[in-house]
Amino acid sequence: MARITDRLFGLIDGYAENGARYMAQRTGRRSVLSLIGKAAIGGALLPILPFDRAGGGTARAQAEKTDVECEYWRYCALDGFLCTCCGGSVNQCPPNAAVSKVTWVGTCQNPADSKEYLISYNDCCGVSSCGRCLCNFNLRERPGYRMGVHNDINWCMANEASNYHCTVAAVVGLGSSGG
Amino acid sequence: MRSALLGLSFISLLASAAFAQDEIQPETVGNLTIPRGTEIVFSVDLALNHVVDGRVYALNSKDLKLLGIIGTGSLGMVHVPQGTSDIYVATSHLSRTTRGTRSDFVEIYSGEDLTFKEEIPISNNRAQALNYRSLIWTSSDLKYLFIQNATPATSVTVVDMLAKTQVADIPNPGCYGIFPASKTPTRFATTCGDGTFGTINVTADGSAEMRASEPIFDADKDALFSGAYRWGENWVFTSYAGNIYVVDVEGETAKLVDKIAVSEGVEGNWRPGGYQPITVRNDTGMAYLLMHSNGTEGSHKNPAEEIWAVDLKTKKVVGRAASVPGIALSASQGDAPALFVIDGLKAEIVRYDLPAAGQAFALTPGVAASGGALPDQVEVR
Numbered sequence: 001m002a003r004i005t006d007r008l009f010g011l012i013d014g015y016a017e018n019g020a021r022y023m024a025q026r027t028g029r030r031s032v033l034s035l036i037g038k039a040a041i042g043g044a045l046l047p048i049l050p051f052d053r054a055g056g057g058t059a060r061a062q063a064e065k066t067d068v069e070c071e072y073w074r075y076c077a078l079d080g081f082l083c084t085c086c087g088g089s090v091n092q093c094p095p096n097a098a099v100s101k102v103t104w105v106g107t108c109q110n111p112a113d114s115k116e117y118l119i120s121y122n123d124c125c126g127v128s129s130c131g132r133c134l135c136n137f138n139l140r141e142r143p144g145y146r147m148g149v150h151n152d153i154n155w156c157m158a159n160e161a162s163n164y165h166c167t168v169a170a171v172v173g174l175g176s177s178g179g
Numbered sequence: 180m181r182s183a184l185l186g187l188s189f190i191s192l193l194a195s196a197a198f199a200q201d202e203i204q205p206e207t208v209g210n211l212t213i214p215r216g217t218e219i220v221f222s223v224d225l226a227l228n229h230v231v232d233g234r235v236y237a238l239n240s241k242d243l244k245l246l247g248i249i250g251t252g253s254l255g256m257v258h259v260p261q262g263t264s265d266i267y268v269a270t271s272h273l274s275r276t277t278r279g280t281r282s283d284f285v286e287i288y289s290g291e292d293l294t295f296k297e298e299i300p301i302s303n304n305r306a307q308a309l310n311y312r313s314l315i316w317t318s319s320d321l322k323y324l325f326i327q328n329a330t331p332a333t334s335v336t337v338v339d340m341l342a343k344t345q346v347a348d349i350p351n352p353g354c355y356g357i358f359p360a361s362k363t364p365t366r367f368a369t370t371c372g373d374g375t376f377g378t379i380n381v382t383a384d385g386s387a388e389m390r391a392s393e394p395i396f397d398a399d400k401d402a403l404f405s406g407a408y409r410w411g412e413n414w415v416f417t418s419y420a421g422n423i424y425v426v427d428v429e430g431e432t433a434k435l436v437d438k439i440a441v442s443e444g445v446e447g448n449w450r451p452g453g454y455q456p457i458t459v460r461n462d463t464g465m466a467y468l469l470m471h472s473n474g475t476e477g478s479h480k481n482p483a484e485e486i487w488a489v490d491l492k493t494k495k496v497v498g499r500a501a502s503v504p505g506i507a508l509s510a511s512q513g514d515a516p517a518l519f520v521i522d523g524l525k526a527e528i529v530r531y532d533l534p535a536a537g538q539a540f541a542l543t544p545g546v547a548a549s550g551g552a553l554p555d556q557v558e559v560r
Contacts, residue, residue, distance in 0.1 A: 076477075077477075127277070128231065131227075131229070136480060143311075143402060143404065144333065145353060146372045146398055147333065147355070148331075152309040152311070153308040153309070153329060155331075156307075161278055162281055163231065163253070163277055
């Protein structure tokens, strides 16, 4: 049963990555640059939900931002608590929180080299929600009918300990237009 | 010595209490009730900072005074059906609160006094998601409750609310959300990533097939929001690029009835945004949208700057008004027309009074009150 489940999740992950690559191909680097170019600089964390009001919704990738800030480039489609504020790192869960078995993906541009990277957003699971550094960016995010790029659901869903704690953002490949 | 002094104090306290009893009528502690006919606003609080402890705040629609609270467990889904005073919650509980075995239930609460009535066990695969209203819905005859699942493979749990048991788990692969038909209670539609709607008929033995419509929308260029609203026998959706889609789900396959370009030709690149960006007044056929300016790819959850009124019959924008930074809204269907909006930055519910039918659109700001820690769905009944 576990093998079947693993295969299913693998298929879904594959579909999600292909979907993200497909969207990146369709959108293209030039238009992504254009979008980010239009984005406003700045934008402090708002008290409840850090929506990108001034920036018009695009992730405001900024070279000087660190990975404990919502505007850090890898977080362009991340909705949740940053694990970097919760005892983990940008790609490692805190010591007592398990890595989610399934993930959603985004394609984000690193302003340091202007390349696009495929980002896997793993939730970290099994501990009460962290409550620190809530971020909410949604570049190419879609509702649950495009589940592989949907971020309004608990991606600890396939873990036995299914509590949501925080989210990491691991680089897992190059975006197809940024290679 | 010390205990002797404490004893004396206790005796004197009793003596004074006995004396006081002669002077006043002792109060009796009981429960308040909610007067019958009270219009209630339900603020569904995700409580993300302590997500195992979700709540529904029930507020009096007139003054937004808190009437009471219902606990909804971990990422519970909430449905406030018409035709019954009950409230349905589909949720998950862990045996040790923050760890242990997961158990999922449909919980039924009284809309009259908010008390827990009963629970129905369901399979442990429901979508633990933000509170999108389309993830849980009753059939038009209230016999069935449909619940969206995600493992992340998607399917729909069907609960027989009369037999109090789960009767089916129907796959809706690549699709998400539940939009029941009104004439055929066993039928519901679902939105799919390829731009079609799937239509599912539940049979007595729990089996079902999904029939795809012709393409209705483009999930890349103009994705539909999950939070749609029923208008008569149709469902009304809005989209990332600023269109309204009116969809008929009554037949064997869903059909697009109308597509209204809301922000086309309007300066400022206005788009709908939030978690529940559209609501409809049934009697007037007026839709209200949460709109933000400078919209672009990725801005679809941005809070509103304005609320736009769109007449679904004439297919025209009939008015615009400034709004709090709204992320969800719901229209009352009663005699005193009003909108209830979640201010996403203050986590408040805000009441806006609407003009009477036939008068020009305007929003009259009314009361505001806390909607919890992180409300993301609002309903009124």
